Amino acid sequence: STYDEPGRLAQPDEVWNFGLGDGIEKAITMAAVLRSKDVTGEMTLSIGSGEVVLKVDGEQWSFPTSKGLEGREWIIPERSR
Numbered sequence: 001s002t003y004d005e006p007g008r009l010a011q012p013d014e015v016w017n018f019g020l021g022d023g024i025e026k027a028i029t030m031a032a033v034l035r036s037k038d039v040t041g042e043m044t045l046s047i048g049s050g051e052v053v054l055k056v057d058g059e060q061w062s063f064p065t066s067k068g069l070e071g072r073e074w075i076i077p078e079r080s081r
Helices: 011-017 023-035
Strands: 043-047 051-057 060-063 071-078
Touching: 011 023, 023 043, 023 051, 023 060
Parallel strands: none
Antiparallel strands: 043 051, 043 071, 051 060
16 A cells, blocks of 8 residues: 555545555545546445455446455445436
């Protein structure tokens, strides 16, 4: 990851520009890119033990994580047109 401090997350532009990132940072970046491509459905980021799952419109992607933020979930509401 770009940052080693516990709980400190790199912003999507930092993940993109440096080509680094923990799974949580990569999932957030992917969600931002999907939103910019007009994906409007609800998105969910769920952090489990050692992985984060991004769910969008019935599809999901998993990324390994070691940020220590297990047991958290973020719902990114649908984007209005």
